Amino acid sequence: MIEQIxxxxxxxxxxxxxxxxxxxxxxxxxxxxVEYQRGQAIIEQGSEPKASCLVLEGFTARAQYTxxxxxxxxxxxxxxDFVDLHGMLLTTMDHSVQAISRCSVLFVPHPELRRVISAxxxxxxxxxxxxxxxxxxxxxxxxxxxxxxxxSNLAHLICEVFLRMRAVGLTRDTRFDFAVTQQDxxxxxxxxxxxxxxxxxxxxxxxxxxxxxxxxxxxxxxRLARFAAxxxxxxxxxxxxx
Amino acid sequence: MIEQIxxxxxxxxxxxxxxxxxxxxxxxxxxxxVEYQRGQAIIEQGSEPKASCLVLEGFTARAQYTxxxxxxxxxxxxxxDFVDLHGMLLTTMDHSVQAISRCSVLFVPHPELRRVISAxxxxxxxxxxxxxxxxxxxxxxxxxxxxxxxxSNLAHLICEVFLRMRAVGLTRDTRFDFAVTQQDxxxxxxxxxxxxxxxxxxxxxxxxxxxxxxxxxxxxxxRLARFAAxxxxxxxxxxxxx
DNA sequence: CGGCGCGTTGATTACTGTCAAACGGTGTGG
DNA sequence: CCACACCGTTTGACAGTAATCAACGCGCCG
Numbered sequence: 041m042i043e044q045i046x047x048x049x050x051x052x053x054x055x056x057x058x059x060x061x062x063x064x065x066x067x068x069x070x071x072x073x074v075e076y077q078r079g080q081a082i083i084e085q086g087s088e089p090k091a092s093c094l095v096l097e098g099f100t101a102r103a104q105y106t107x108x109x110x111x112x113x114x115x116x117x118x119x120x121d122f123v124d125l126h127g128m129l130l131t132t133m134d135h136s137v138q139a140i141s142r143c144s145v146l147f148v149p150h151p152e153l154r155r156v157i158s159a160x161x162x163x164x165x166x167x168x169x170x171x172x173x174x175x176x177x178x179x180x181x182x183x184x185x186x187x188x189x190x191x192s193n194l195a196h197l198i199c200e201v202f203l204r205m206r207a208v209g210l211t212r213d214t215r216f217d218f219a220v221t222q223q224d225x226x227x228x229x230x231x232x233x234x235x236x237x238x239x240x241x242x243x244x245x246x247x248x249x250x251x252x253x254x255x256x257x258x259x260x261x262x263r264l265a266r267f268a269a270x271x272x273x274x275x276x277x278x279x280x281x282x
Numbered sequence: 283m284i285e286q287i288x289x290x291x292x293x294x295x296x297x298x299x300x301x302x303x304x305x306x307x308x309x310x311x312x313x314x315x316v317e318y319q320r321g322q323a324i325i326e327q328g329s330e331p332k333a334s335c336l337v338l339e340g341f342t343a344r345a346q347y348t349x350x351x352x353x354x355x356x357x358x359x360x361x362x363d364f365v366d367l368h369g370m371l372l373t374t375m376d377h378s379v380q381a382i383s384r385c386s387v388l389f390v391p392h393p394e395l396r397r398v399i400s401a402x403x404x405x406x407x408x409x410x411x412x413x414x415x416x417x418x419x420x421x422x423x424x425x426x427x428x429x430x431x432x433x434s435n436l437a438h439l440i441c442e443v444f445l446r447m448r449a450v451g452l453t454r455d456t457r458f459d460f461a462v463t464q465q466d467x468x469x470x471x472x473x474x475x476x477x478x479x480x481x482x483x484x485x486x487x488x489x490x491x492x493x494x495x496x497x498x499x500x501x502x503x504x505r506l507a508r509f510a511a512x513x514x515x516x517x518x519x520x521x522x523x524x
Numbered sequence: 525c526g527g528c529g530c531g532t533t534g535a536t537t538a539c540t541g542t543c544a545a546a547c548g549g550t551g552t553g554g
Numbered sequence: 555c556c557a558c559a560c561c562g563t564t565t566g567a568c569a570g571t572a573a574t575c576a577a578c579g580c581g582c583c584g
Binding site: 106107110111115130131132161165169175176178180181182186229269271274280 | 346348349352356357371372376399407410413418423424428429469511513520
């Protein structure tokens with residue numbers, strides 16, 4: 041499992057120091073790996089999962105559908121993210137989890153998670169922390185959707201994903217793989233594809249981002265961050281005792 | 283403290299059974315009570331609080347401001363809500379907490395919270411749970427802002443607040459006190475006051491809600507819930523072992 | 525080669541914001 | 555006790571943003 045939970049370990053270590061014992065404890069988490077194609081449902085809304093899933097490769101997202109069938113994405117998960125840790129306590133899923141790109145995830149049975157949390161209060165706090173960071177990201181999305189312009193919100197999202205990817209070692213310089221469709225972006229920001237398309241083009245024309253296929257390049261991060269008024273505080277990317 | 287944490291106890295008991303020992307442990311939480319006038323900041327963005335605050339009376343909200351001064355509210359808290367439990371692990375506040383109405387809150391020092399969590403793993407889980415429900419509410423708000431019509435989102439919010447208030451015993455029949463301004467509502471939904479005003483009026487005209495001063499009455503909850511396509515699952519108002 | 529899915533475009537419509545003014549209740553000072 | 559100021563609510567006109575619709579381009583895969 042060591043290989044598979046590498047991103048999780050890295051993600052937690054970006055926020056606090058792990059002892060060898062804690063690393064071993066994490067590595068002791070058993071689980072089964074499952075692969076999904078883009079668009080497949082990983083966890084259904086309304087279900088009561090008995091295992092939590094950790095992203096190993098690719099992207100997943102939480103999706104909610106309104107009565108009239110519109111989709112809203114309310115989180116994007118990258119490798120190392122424990123997608124539905126909350127499923128352990130929330131029992132019934134109020135949303136579904138979908139594969140946004142081809143991806144593989146690790147299902148860890150809840151009793152195993154509880155075992156680890158009982159064994160290490162500190163690790164328990166760090167897992168709690170990861171759900172709190174989830175919440176902080178949700179708040180940032182809300183202000184983005186509610187109060188930012190489409191273009192600056194797009195830029196904001198790109199900054200966020202860039203930093204999160206870099207935190208787990210999935211960037212090369214200013215480039216990273218962001219295999220999402222414009223429909224997905226639209227559903228993250230609560231807008232139409234057409235409008236996202238036009239806004240994205242204007243970001244490209246302004247030289248703020250390059251985006252070819254799934255390869256995103258940020259020519260000048262500082263400039264993009266300034267444009268988006270991006271403040272990374274909410275990502276809690278500082279190693280501190282927690 | 284027993285009197286003061288009554289709403290917290292009630293809120294947790296709506297989700298799981300508490301033992302006498304757990305109730306006592308909660309009651310042992312010391313803290314200082316502070317009153318705020320509407321509009322005052324309770325916790326400043328960027329600060330690193332050493333205590334978490336619990337709402338005793340009135341409403342508070344998390345507020346984020348964009349670079350150009352627009353306000354977005356990304357949570358509304360009612361009595362019994364542990365507003366910034368996450369402050370304990372998130373160290374730096376990425377948002378401020380404001381008094382939406384006149385309110386009183388209890389500040390509980392983080393070390394005391396840690397003591398309680400160490401003493402009872404179960405209570406620790408329930409506090410974790412309360413932050414997870416916070417997250418679930420954020421997701422509901424995101425889909426509301428992103429994909430619902432203004433009117434149905436307003437109706438959705440009213441349903442949510444009604445159920446949350448009822449869960450801690452703050453409703454009388456179909457009526458509750460909701461002391462927020464239309465500007466606050468606008469900032470919760472990412473819209474302008476003018477637009478909120480018109481949408482609210484149309485809800486009133488349709489007989490879906492009555493709203494005089496701060497007194498909200500829901501003549502027919504089922505009808506309102508149907509109109510809002512409101513599904514209370516995300517509030518986790520079922521007593522289950524967690 | 526053809527079909528499919530995503531991206532792109534332009535025209536049109538609908539929604540929401542901004543601005544500016546008036547209304548109404550409350551509390552204060554004369 | 556009344557006049558006034560203040561603040562939130564309400565209204566209407568107008569401007570700007572985003573959705574919808576429909577068509578086309580383009581690359582990939584069968």
